[in-house]
Amino acid sequence: MQQWTTGLPDTEFYGAGTKGLEAVVKEVLDTPEVAIDTETTGLVNWKDIPLYFSLAWGHRRMTLNVSALPYFDEAFKDPSKRWIMANAKYDTHILANAGHNIAGSLVDVQVMHSLLYEDHPHNLKYMNFHLFGWKWADFQDTFGKISSTQSPQQMIERAERENFTLLCEYAANDAWGTWQSYLELKRQLQGAMTHSLFSGAPLRIKTLWDLFDAIETPYTKVLWKMERRGVLLNVPYLEQIKPAAEMEIENLNRQICKLAGRADFNPNSVAQMRDYFLEQLKLRPQKMTKGGKSGVKQASIDSTFLEYHAAEVPMAKLLLEHRSVSKLYGTFIVGIGERLDPNGRIHSTLNQDVARTGRLSSKDPNVQQIPKPENDKWNIRNAFIASPGMDMIVGDYEQLEMRLLAAASLEPKMVDVINKGWDIHMGNAAMMYGVDYDDVKAAKKVDKQVKEGNLPQSAMTPRVAQLLGYRSDAKQLGFALIYGQGARATAATLGCSIIEAEEKIETFEAAYPGALAFKKEAIAETEETGYAFTILGRRRNVQEIASANKGLRKRGERIAVNTQIQGSAADVVKLAQILIDASNLEYHFGCEPLLAVHDELAYESPKSTSAEALREIKDWMEHPFPHDLAVELGVDIKRGATWGQAK
DNA sequence: TTCCCTCGCGCG
């Protein structure tokens, strides 16, 4: 593995007291854009600290001991400075953990790369190879594998003693590679023309560089603040749930083993379950698994299969219950409890460069997959709480994707349904089946009251049931449109025959011809340009759409439609977050961001100001553009002590 | 031990 290449500027080294450090500090102060990277004690964003750091700009590259860090505080405090980094939020945390807060911009080359090459990896090593053909060693190639017995800190300390030159070269390479990637990617982004999915673009974005500079760069800072603050967990609440869940799992295990007649029966083993249901009970498989890389397809023992047999096969029912409880326990109760900082907060990493549509992803832990209360008997969302003296404010876009479909297609009836303030699924049902909106609404109300026991079962007349069926059809068909779902899959989700599903799809499309036309145009444009574009001009290459393989081509069409809608929804939420940040609620109200779950944003604010903060947040969420779209963006927003209560 | 893959499943 090549460690460094010839023709690079010499690597300089500085620590506190090294001759020439003052001159370097002065030059960094006068340089508007500087690449920086850190070598750290570990990989935990709220805990680990820098041991070395490296800088690069112009024709300079250097490694510095952490002792030199304080000399750069004036530069860090400069709000106009642009710090070029790979995985910027991480290094910014590491510096902050050592008491050095960056006031300038966080310019992330990984995010730059993701705007151009969304189907590639974006780590620095890959990028340097992809952009320049460099094959530089990464950390583990250079210093050895990180393991339970060898921390990054120990490896760096050994390198200090045994091969200091290598350490300096390695660190400087990272800053240099970041700097060079920045220059190249900036050039490429500036040359990449783009346009908005919407005619009469709501913001002036001509190139991908505009998108990066105006949206993604400030967004990195917003996300950093969220990660930094983290969210407070009610630890005693989780501790209280834990033994209850453990007991429940043990009970289920006992029952399952008894039913199987074996003590070593493991409900977590799909292989054992397959054997039991297929070989022992001789049940027929419902469907096969995907098979992955190896292509080995096996009978699927998933919830579809288990639910199909739940009525007559006791084991199927028990296993469903076991899976549900053990998922809650393992992933959400134990998994989240392991990631607390000393203050009882968790700091999920919000990834800006993963999702091909421009959505965020969340990991360690993934706060975007915390169960909904209706699927969670312990209501784990109530373990996410506001800080003492504060309220949690949770704002939810209502049917954002359907609204954007309406705004993009300008389908008059759909626009009308939305701007009348109707429930979209009910409105769609009324339009689809030519019934009165108020009748659908009344049916939904009857349904609710019957479920709550305020009305007798007899209130559920055939007509009410029919209207409810219309609404649930309309809801599912709305999703089907956005996802490009075909008749077969629609039939499965609606629980009807394929013929019936085809008829329903036709009814929906006939009610909204503009929506169908939008879908066709979206596909045609992607066929023509190779890309799907979002409202802010983010683009996604959809190679599949030109495939000779019909299946792949159809997939390309689904991606083309869905990316425009899902990606535009992501743009809207992103823009709202940036505007809320820029309006400085932190200063005015002490209000700060906590969570972002696709179309849902959570903040916390002192109780005395939370009502005002809520109004401000709602306003920005509903009006993120200089001029409003053709439809209103409805946001449901509430305050409460916990995530669950504020919903 | 650690790594990788598969499966199943949580969320929008």
Add this chain to the structure above:
DNA sequence: AAAGCGCGCGAGGGAA
């Protein structure tokens, strides 16, 4: 031939 979009996590099981 079949075909719903976008993610991340935990467990099992086999390989390194």
